Amino acid sequence: MRALIAAAVCTIGLTATFSASAAGISNGVVKIGVLTDMSGPFSDWSGNGSLTAVQMAVADFGGKVAGLPIEIVSADHQNKTDVGLSIARQWYENGKVDAIFDISNSVVALAVMGLTKEKNKIVVLGGVSTPRVTEDACTPNSIQYIYDANALSNVIGKALVKQGGKSWYFITVDFAFGIGLEKTTTTVVEQQGGKVLGSVRHPLNTADFSSYLLKAQASGANVIALANSGTDTVNAIKGASEFGLSNGGKQHVTSLLTFITDVNSMGLDQAGGLVLTTPFYWDADDASRKFAKRFFDRTKRMPTMVQAGMYSAVTHYLQAIAATGTDDTATVMAKMKSTPINDFFSRNGHIRHDGLALHDMYLMQVKTTGESKGPWDYYKQITTVPASEAFSPEKPGACKM
Structure with a gap:
């Protein structure tokens, strides 16, 4: 009996050890x-x-x-x-x-x-x-x-329509990111009573945005929305500045996705006044x-x-x-x-x-040269948008998981 009990205890111990190993860290x-x-x-x-x-x-x-x-x-x-x-x-x-x-x-x-x-x-x-x-x-x-695109669109789209941006034209990078961002922002703009007048698509990593900006300018839209990022955003905003589209006229350019490194590349002379959304700001x-x-x-x-x-x-x-x-x-x-x-x-x-x-998102505005106190002092907070408002609810049946 003692031998059987000892064997049983040993077996249980070995099983427990094996289970802990199997449930642990793979490959150590x-x-x-x-x-x-x-x-x-x-x-x-x-x-x-x-x-x-x-x-x-x-x-x-x-x-x-x-x-x-x-x-x-x-x-x-x-x-x-x-x-x-x-x-x-x-x-x-x-x-x-x-x-x-x-x-x-x-x-x-x-x-x-x-x-x-x-x-x-x-x-x-x-x-x-x-x-x-x-x-x-x-x-x-x-x-x-x-x-996700919905969060970017909800925060920026709603804010700009409320500020009078009733008509929109998109300059969109031609791949999944840009197309999705244009689509979700269009929905938000239309739900807020705005109207999309058109759009044009450009290849990734475009250096010259002149032809796209001319089309956007000719549309007469209040808001020329950039559905791109990185160097494409920087090049587009620099081009818009040359076309006089970033100086508070009837048309102005907004970026749907802006990073602090973009602002640093453009400088506050060109980026000052830009409205953006972000979940994080270093300051x-x-x-x-x-x-x-x-x-x-x-x-x-x-x-x-x-x-x-x-x-x-x-x-x-x-x-x-x-x-x-x-x-x-x-x-x-x-x-x-x-x-x-x-x-x-x-x-x-x-x-x-x-x-x-x-998570919560911030609606920010890029400071002007006169407002900035030094390097990387680029943003001022307009408002905090709670996660429940920034992110759209799940679409029933959209994810079959």
Whole structure:
């Protein structure tokens, strides 16, 4: 009898040990991949800055989680779907990568999301706005962490229509991000009683916007809306300034997605007065300033909302692993979605079951040269838009997950 009891206890002990091991950290390491634009039109607001933010988050976590090391790999997807997909596949199949962060290109992101679901890993998206992420392309393995097109449209669109911008014309980058942003903003403008007079599309990374601006000018629209980002936004606003469209006349240009690095590239002479939306500004409060100073010491520039968001996202991911003791995808995703997020980036934040991270957004205006007190003192806050107003509710049946 004693022998049988001893054998039973031994068996239970072995089973418990096996279960704990099976539920623990795969491969004895938590491996994070930062896949982003390191050299193209989005590199200023994501790129190496996003990598730096992820490195800071891991360092602040002590370089370990659940007693095991955290490793980081990074790569440039070059804004090419095949390149991004190839890197992600290699990372998942051979590189022991558990989660990919950033991407910041809608087309690449949609492709990597499908692969991530197939490989049962996790992807947390940075500067990706297309609503498809949480609608027809949604997966249980993906999170849209910074914003979506609806949030950008809700905050900017409603504000400008209320200010008298009743007629709109879009200059839109011709891929998923821009097309989705134009579509959602059109809906908001029309719901507020405004009218869209037309639109024109341009290739990614366009240097000369003269022909597009002439068409927009000829439309007579009150608001010429730029549904693009990065160097495209900078080039378009510089061109608009040359056409006299940024000086308070009957027509004015607005950017639906503006980063602080864009304002820095343009200068306040050209960007002053621009209205924008963001969930993060480096000078918002003590916590933001503390993070931004550390980031600036490493990069010699202030963090964008995407870069700050990637620090927040990685921290939230690691906290979920620490709380559950495993990097199992389903377990970690469930913990991330059930845990509120309140840090210097995400105010009143949580992740919806369709993968959209909700948080308060700010409506900001770019200061004029006379208002700015020095380098990177670029924004003044108009209002805080609560998460419930900034982000649109789920569309019934849009995400079949």
